[in-house]
Amino acid sequence: xxxxxxxxxxxxxxxxxxxxxxxxxxxxxxxxxxxxxxxxxxxxxxxxxxxxxxxxxxxxxxxxxxxxxxxxxxxxxxxxxxxxxxxxxxxxxxxxxxxxxxxxxxxxxxxxxxxxxxxxxxxxxxxxxxxxxxxxxxxxxxxxxxxxxxxxxxxxxxxxxxxxxxxxxxxxxxxxxxxxxxxxxxxxxxxxxxxxxxxxxxxxxxxxxxxxxxxxxxxxxxx
Amino acid sequence: xxxxxxxxxxxxxxxxxxxxxxxxxxxxxxxxxxxxxxxxxxxxxxxxxxxxxxxxxxxxxxxxxxxxxxxxxxxxxxxxxxxxxxxxxxxxxxxxxxxxxxxxxxxxxxxxxxxxxxxxxxxxxxxxxxxxxxxxxxxxxxxxxxxxxxxxxxxxxxxxxxxxxxxxxxxxxxxxxxxxxxxxxxxxxxxxxxxxx
Numbered sequence: 001x002x003x004x005x006x007x008x009x010x011x012x013x014x015x016x017x018x019x020x021x022x023x024x025x026x027x028x029x030x031x032x033x034x035x036x037x038x039x040x041x042x043x044x045x046x047x048x049x050x051x052x053x054x055x056x057x058x059x060x061x062x063x064x065x066x067x068x069x070x071x072x073x074x075x076x077x078x079x080x081x082x083x084x085x086x087x088x089x090x091x092x093x094x095x096x097x098x099x100x101x102x103x104x105x106x107x108x109x110x111x112x113x114x115x116x117x118x119x120x121x122x123x124x125x126x127x128x129x130x131x132x133x134x135x136x137x138x139x140x141x142x143x144x145x146x147x148x149x150x151x152x153x154x155x156x157x158x159x160x161x162x163x164x165x166x167x168x169x170x171x172x173x174x175x176x177x178x179x180x181x182x183x184x185x186x187x188x189x190x191x192x193x194x195x196x197x198x199x200x201x202x203x204x205x206x207x208x209x210x211x212x213x214x215x216x217x218x219x220x221x222x223x
Numbered sequence: 224x225x226x227x228x229x230x231x232x233x234x235x236x237x238x239x240x241x242x243x244x245x246x247x248x249x250x251x252x253x254x255x256x257x258x259x260x261x262x263x264x265x266x267x268x269x270x271x272x273x274x275x276x277x278x279x280x281x282x283x284x285x286x287x288x289x290x291x292x293x294x295x296x297x298x299x300x301x302x303x304x305x306x307x308x309x310x311x312x313x314x315x316x317x318x319x320x321x322x323x324x325x326x327x328x329x330x331x332x333x334x335x336x337x338x339x340x341x342x343x344x345x346x347x348x349x350x351x352x353x354x355x356x357x358x359x360x361x362x363x364x365x366x367x368x369x370x371x372x373x374x375x376x377x378x379x380x381x382x383x384x385x386x387x388x389x390x391x392x393x394x395x396x397x398x399x400x401x402x403x404x405x406x407x408x409x410x411x412x413x414x415x416x417x418x419x420x
Contacts, residue, residue: 007301008338011282015297018283079274084387091400098407190276201280206403210287 021217024198028218038067038220040211041196042204043074043184046118049096049107052142054193054204057103059139061208064222065215070130071138072180073122075115079190096146099205105147117153118145123172124162126180137165226257227417229408230393232381233327235310235341236265236302238285241331242292243390243402248324250409254417256394260323261377262311263389267303269378271387285335288402295336302334305342309365310334311374313347316364317356326354 028038042058044051055071062069078085089112097107121141128134140161145153162170187196193204195211198218202211215221231247233240251258267273289296302310310330317326330350333339340346351361364370384393392399392408395415399408412418 007303007340008299011299011301012297012338014279014282015286015299018286079277083271087385087387091398094398095400095404098404101407101410188276188280190274190280200283203284203403206401207284207287209291213291 024200025218028198028220032066032219038065038215038218039070039197040067040215041070041072041183041187042193043072043077043180043187043189043196044193044204045074045077045115046121046141046145047075047113047115048192049092049109049146050099050205051193052146053096053099053103054195055138055142056105057208058195058204058211059135061212065220066223067215067220068130069135071125071134072184073125073177074181074184074192075119075122075177076181077184077190077192100147105143108147109145109150113145113153119174119177120155120172121153121158122177122180123174124158124170126176127171127173128166133165137162140165226255227395227415228257228259229412230259230261230391232261232263232377232386232389232391232393234263234265234307234389235314235330235334236267236307237389238281238296238335239388239402240390241296241335242285242288242294243405244328244331245292245294246402246405247390247392248328250405250412253409253419254412255419256412256417260314260318260327261380262314262327262374263378263381264311264374265303265307266388268307269382289335295332297336298338299335300338300340300346302341306334306340308371308374309347310341310350312364312367312370313351313356313361315370315373316361316367317354320356320360322355326351326356329354 031038040058040062042054044055059069093107093110093112100107125134125138141158144157144161159170184194187201189196189201195202195204195207197211197214200214229250248258250256286296300306314323314326317323330341333350334341339350341350347361348358351358381389381391384398386398386400388400390402392405394408394411397411399405
């Protein structure tokens with residue numbers, strides 16, 4: 001009996017439960033009725049080429065939807081004690097070339113970036129208000145890091161970019177980055193980039209069709 | 224001159240392998256390649272753990288992807304253990320019998336979409352017969368040490384090339400991990416001038 005539950009009943013229930021959409025659709029309709037926008041949270045790392053692809057790609061795909069593109073940078077993430085961590089970092093470069101090709105960009109790096117190197121950018125973005133200026137900064141910074149430069153990350157060019165987008169100097173908030181990391185874990189994702197919308201999360205670099213379908217189903221359609 | 228080789232590492236316990244099946248095998252229809260099916264022992268039988276969050280998300284994500292691809296998913300029988308090893312053994316026999324594509328697609332759909340238990344004689348026999356294989360040959364493969372050694376060698380090779388999950392395609396030393404990278408592999412095969420007219 002236990003065998004039957006573990007091998008058949010439990011997986012079937014998980015799959016069946018994942019198809020229940022009514023509560024999320026009601027909540028989305030209530031948000032719209034009260035004049036509020038939808039929200040897509042993107043958990044991403046500046047050190048990760050797949051995240052760069054997701055930021056650039058989603059910024060374009062979400063245009064025309066009444067949605068807040070909630071960019072949530074993280075530094076520490078991943079499966080605890082993952083024995084394949086180093087191999088995954090190396091493979092991310094190979095994979096990043098393919099993702100770049102999909103949007104007509106060529107990866108400019110051949111080596112991974114340590115998460116700690118890009119932590120200053122995460123702290124700036126986590127401290128800033130959501131909105132068009134922040135999306136512009138993240139999109140441009142991801143392009144600069146992964147498709148236009150190589151070598152160590154220096155703060156100066158990104159400070160200049162920040163000034164162009166916000167008209168002021170950046171301030172960092174590492175506690176806000178830690179809060180993003182905790183929220184990401186609570187939402188379920190264990191890797192970046194991950195998009196979370198109304199109770200569901202998606203591999204953000206590979207599920208743009210699913211994300212669009214889910215947004216349409218929730219009523220956050222392109223106007 | 225022989226066609227360039229593409230290795231296709233696959234686990235019957237991986238729902239992402241299941242999703243990759245129809246498009247993975249179709250590469251051999253679209254390109255002049257020697258597609259080699261390489262069945263491997265599931266991660267959890269190789270001593271690797273999978274966190275609960277990942278297990279849960281995989282089920283939900285695969286359901287959405289299966290719907291998008293028009294593949295049945297949800298009436299599951301987890302084949303971990305005997306079910307996986309028996310299916311792997313028959314897949315090697317199916318290679319020799321020239322029916323590996325039929326067997327892999329039939330067995331995977333039976334596991335992930337029809338709750339068939341390949342650890343049972345009744346379940347595995349049904350899968351084999353639906354794939355056009357003779358049950359006597361399949362039964363013999365289950366206890367053939369040479370067949371078991373082939374599966375072990377496939378699994379060892381996946382570890383040696385440095386990969387942690389399946390499906391994985393290998394072409395000309397380049398690795399393509401995941402059912403989401405089949406279209407990227409197709410681009411590379413096309414660039415290599417291997418498209419069939």
